Amino acid sequence: MLGFLKKKKNELYAPADGELLNLEKVNDPVFSTGMMGPGYAVEPTAVEIYGPAESKVTSVFPTKHAIGLKTQAGVEILIHLGIDTVELEGQGFDILVKEGDSVDGTTKLAHMDIDFLKEKGKPATIMVLLPSQIDRQLSVVEKTVEHGEAVGEVI
Numbered sequence: 001m002l003g004f005l006k007k008k009k010n011e012l013y014a015p016a017d018g019e020l021l022n023l024e025k026v027n028d029p030v031f032s033t034g035m036m037g038p039g040y041a042v043e044p045t046a047v048e049i050y051g052p053a054e055s056k057v058t059s060v061f062p063t064k065h066a067i068g069l070k071t072q073a074g075v076e077i078l079i080h081l082g083i084d085t086v087e088l089e090g091q092g093f094d095i096l097v098k099e100g101d102s103v104d105g106t107t108k109l110a111h112m113d114i115d116f117l118k119e120k121g122k123p124a125t126i127m128v129l130l131p132s133q134i135d136r137q138l139s140v141v142e143k144t145v146e147h148g149e150a151v152g153e154v155i
Contacts, residue, residue: 010053010071010073010153010154011053011054011105011150011152011153011154012040012052012053012128012150012151012152012153012154013050013051013052013053013104013105013147013148013149013150013151014042014050014052014145014146014147014148014149014151015042015049015050015051015052015079015109015126015128015147016042016044016045016046016048016049016050016126016147017044017045017046017145017146017147018042018043018044018045018046018126018144018145019042019043019045019142019143019144019145020040020041020042020140020141020142020143020144020145020151021040021041021042021043021125021140021142022040022041022139022140022142023038023039023040023041023127023129023138025041025142026041026083026125026127027083027123027125028083028084028125031080031083031127031129034134034137036078036080036127036129036131037078037129037130037131037132037133037134038129038130038133038134038136038137038138039127039128039129039130039138040127040128040138040140040151040152041125041126041127041128042125042126042128042145043124043125044112044114044124044125044126046147047111047112047113047114048108048110048111048147049079049081049108049109049110049111049112049126049147050105050106050107050108050109050147050148051069051103051104051105051106051107051109052069052077052079052105052128053069053071053077053104053105053154054071054072054102054103054104054105055069055070055071055072055077055102055103055104056069056070056100056101056102056103057069057097057098057099057100057101057103057109058070058076058099059099060095060097060098060099061086062090063085063086063088063089063090064081064090064093064094064095064110065080065081065082065085065086065088065090065093066078066079066080066081066086067079067081067095067097067109067110069103071154073154074132075130075132075133075154076130076131076132077128077129077130077154078127078128078129078130078131079109079126079127079128079129080126080127080129081093081110081112081124081126082112082117082122082123082124082125082126083122083123083125084122084123085117085122087122088117088120088122091116091120092112092113092116092117092120092122093110093111093112093113094110094111095109095110096108096109096110096111097109097110105147105148105149105150106148112124112126130154133154138152139152140152
């Protein structure tokens with residue numbers, strides 16, 4: 001009856017409030033050139049990070065700067081928190097999920113201390129990457145978004 005309110009299983013969501021960007025605008029060639037696969041980015045204005053798709057957590061990096069996910073269709077997703085943040089060895093991040101957890105666009109994955117990252121000279125840009133879709137392209141409409149807002153689809 002309220003099916004029209006349900007989100008599609010293959011939708012991709014904004015992982016945080018902020019400015020949605022196409023990946024080529026990210027200030028790091030590893031991401032902007034698509035070496036890690038297609039995707040999109042958000043320049044966050046809020047510290048809470050949410051799931052970018054209906055998926056399961058497959059890994060939480062020990063340095064807390066990245067979380068691996070997999071959709072029911074088997075598409076791998078990597079959410080990367082900040083640029084060069086692996087160097088912080090987990091400082092500035094509080095991960096709220098663990099391997100095996102089911103998540104969607106309403107699930108809080110992490111808390112990222114944007115002020116701490118700025119203090120350390122690290123951009124807080126969040127990248128949502130599809131490493132298993134390396135031969136594909138993904139383009140988003142750049143705009144201001146709220147977490148959980150649909151921004152694209154997993155093909």
